[in-house]
Amino acid sequence: MSATEKLRVTNQINLSKYALPWLGVSGVFVVWHMISLSYPPFILPSPLLVAERFIDRLQDGTWFFHTTATFTEALAGLGCGVILALLLGYAIAKLDWIDRLLSPIVVASQGIPFIAVAPLIFIWFGNGMGAKILLCTLIVFFPILINVVVGIRNVSPTLRDLFRVYHASPWQSLTKLEIPAALPTLIGGLRVGGTLSVIGAIAAEFTSASRGLGFMIQQGNNLYDTALVFVGVLTVIALALMLYISIGWLGHKLIKI
Amino acid sequence: MTSHPQTPPILSAEGISVTYPNGTQALRLFSLHAKRGEFIAIIGPSGCGKSTLLRVLAGLLSSNEGQVVFNGQRLRQPNPAISLQFQDSALLPWRTVEENIRLPLELGITNDTTHPQSLIPNSQARPTPNPQLLISLVGLAGFEQAYPRELSGGMAQRVALARALITQPPILLLDEPFGALDALTRERLTEALETIWRALSMTTILVTHSIQEAIFLADRVVVCSPRPGHIMGEVAIRLPRPRHWAMSATPEFGQLLQEIRALLNPLP
Ligand SMILES: Nc1ncnc2c1ncn2[C@@H]1O[C@H](COP(=O)(O)OP(=O)(O)OP(=O)(O)O)[C@@H](O)[C@H]1O
Numbered sequence: 294m295s296a297t298e299k300l301r302v303t304n305q306i307n308l309s310k311y312a313l314p315w316l317g318v319s320g321v322f323v324v325w326h327m328i329s330l331s332y333p334p335f336i337l338p339s340p341l342l343v344a345e346r347f348i349d350r351l352q353d354g355t356w357f358f359h360t361t362a363t364f365t366e367a368l369a370g371l372g373c374g375v376i377l378a379l380l381l382g383y384a385i386a387k388l389d390w391i392d393r394l395l396s397p398i399v400v401a402s403q404g405i406p407f408i409a410v411a412p413l414i415f416i417w418f419g420n421g422m423g424a425k426i427l428l429c430t431l432i433v434f435f436p437i438l439i440n441v442v443v444g445i446r447n448v449s450p451t452l453r454d455l456f457r458v459y460h461a462s463p464w465q466s467l468t469k470l471e472i473p474a475a476l477p478t479l480i481g482g483l484r485v486g487g488t489l490s491v492i493g494a495i496a497a498e499f500t501s502a503s504r505g506l507g508f509m510i511q512q513g514n515n516l517y518d519t520a521l522v523f524v525g526v527l528t529v530i531a532l533a534l535m536l537y538i539s540i541g542w543l544g545h546k547l548i549k550i
Numbered sequence: 551m552t553s554h555p556q557t558p559p560i561l562s563a564e565g566i567s568v569t570y571p572n573g574t575q576a577l578r579l580f581s582l583h584a585k586r587g588e589f590i591a592i593i594g595p596s597g598c599g600k601s602t603l604l605r606v607l608a609g610l611l612s613s614n615e616g617q618v619v620f621n622g623q624r625l626r627q628p629n630p631a632i633s634l635q636f637q638d639s640a641l642l643p644w645r646t647v648e649e650n651i652r653l654p655l656e657l658g659i660t661n662d663t664t665h666p667q668s669l670i671p672n673s674q675a676r677p678t679p680n681p682q683l684l685i686s687l688v689g690l691a692g693f694e695q696a697y698p699r700e701l702s703g704g705m706a707q708r709v710a711l712a713r714a715l716i717t718q719p720p721i722l723l724l725d726e727p728f729g730a731l732d733a734l735t736r737e738r739l740t741e742a743l744e745t746i747w748r749a750l751s752m753t754t755i756l757v758t759h760s761i762q763e764a765i766f767l768a769d770r771v772v773v774c775s776p777r778p779g780h781i782m783g784e785v786a787i788r789l790p791r792p793r794h795w796a797m798s799a800t801p802e803f804g805q806l807l808q809e810i811r812a813l814l815n816p817l818p
């Protein structure tokens with residue numbers, strides 16, 4: 294294969310790799326714009342109107358204010374959820390008695406519709422940031438926990454034997470075997486958790502808040518300012534995507550296989 | 551290698567029976583005594599319990615009956631002096647070839663021969679562990695930085711062999727280390743293993759399906775029955791050392807081959 298041919302092939306690959314997703318996204322905007330032409334803006338605002346509203350909110354600083362609030366809550370909730378899930382998941386995966394003791398409770402707790410009982414959480418724990426982070430944590434916790442348990446349990450028995458042959462300490466087994474072996478599964482759980490944590494933060498802000506994207510969306514709903522609602526929703530999508538992509542990137546950096 | 555008949559065995563299996571939880575009996579009253587520095591080859595049909603035996607000897611699996619005695623004491627769990635090469639290589643996929651080979655050293659198993667547990671005589675003569683040297687001995691020079699997914703099955707086996715050797719273990723248990731190799735590489739590597747074994751005088755138990763390989767390497771070839779495995783007979787190999795593959799053309803070698811074949815295939 295000649296150099297130019299090779300170049301052409303790489304260009305084709307890059308084209309389909311990067312151009313197609315953008316083509317898809319722009320397609321959505323075009324269709325959206327076409328449909329919006331036949332409706333009043335409070336039913337379906339055009340993308341242009343949404344962009345205009347976004348610039349408004351960017352200039353008066355409220356967009357940044359609400360976005361940071363949501364992002365902080367989501368990130369803190371994700372962090373707490375991850376730490377809890379790692380500790381508990383590892384214990385469940387390693388110790389049979391903890392598995393038997395806690396697994397039924399943990400699984401049953403997943404039947405709780407956290408979003409629906411959010412008002413209760415605010416009555417119990419107050420209206421502050423802490424309660425919102427707690428709600429995020431509760432939502433994020435379970436999917437990550439499952440991935441931790443599955444990841445640790447699936448470590449190949451032969452590799453475990455190998456570490457036993459060489460008298461590895463529990464700490465060595467954890468750092469040199471279990472974490473690297475479970476990492477792909479863990480990253481998978483984190484990606485789901487990251488997306489869920491943003492949704493959790495929005496749900497919390499819907500129930501009770503004076504700041505955050507959830508609050509902004511609700512404001513838009515109340516004022517029939519549908520363009521503002523769209524600004525909020527698109528920002529939420531962007532946040533979730535950003536978390537998803539950066540966790541994936543982190544995983545890519547950490548996982549050598 | 552001269553073995554004195556009066557020296558007590560360094561590692562012995564005494565009447566081992568193993569039945570797996572699903573009811574499969576893998577071993578029945580298997581007894582084997584390895585003298586210090588001896589090279590034993592175990593040969594037997596597939597599924598007769600050879601890997602099971604090595605797992606018991608390594609302290610990874612406890613037997614339902616009988617016991618393993620190592621250096622005068624009952625073995626109840628893995629011992630750093632006993633190194634096992636797994637049949638399926640068991641490489642860490644996130645580590646390069648060199649990092650895989652170094653693993654036992656990282657886990658703190660050193661070949662420090664001043665260690666009181668050291669069971670190897672002539673310790674002064676032993677070279678320091680050198681992953682690079684081992685890598686070239688098993689013919690993997692140039693692949694130090696490769697990941698296991700980039701290796702063929704035979705290459706992975708050679709990495710596993712190098713890893714088992716890096717600690718220069720007093721007891722070396724090998725589970726078909728050359729199973730996936732072409733004939734030529736196999737001959738080269740068996741010669742290398744014999745050289746290493748002579749230099750380090752490790753007590754070695756090798757499981758293999760190749761009668762030639764067993765004769766070439768061992769002081770004693772043990773023939774195992776079909777499942778549940780027990781010893782059907784053994785053949786002492788008195789060929790001079792160092793050994794060369796040219797010896798396989800000698801009448802003595804042919805004689806031993808016939809003898810072991812006959813043990814494996816008893817006439818009805
Ligand atoms: N974990 C296990 N659970 C149940 N049965 C097992 C297990 N491991 C091995 N066996 C059975 O025990 C018998 C002996 O197995 P083993 O692996 O020791 O054979 P082997 O002699 O090493 O065979 P090969 O030469 O093919 O490697 C086989 O019949 C196998 O099915």
Ligand SMILES: [Mg+2]
Binds near residue numbers: 600601602637725
């Ligand atoms: Mg086997």
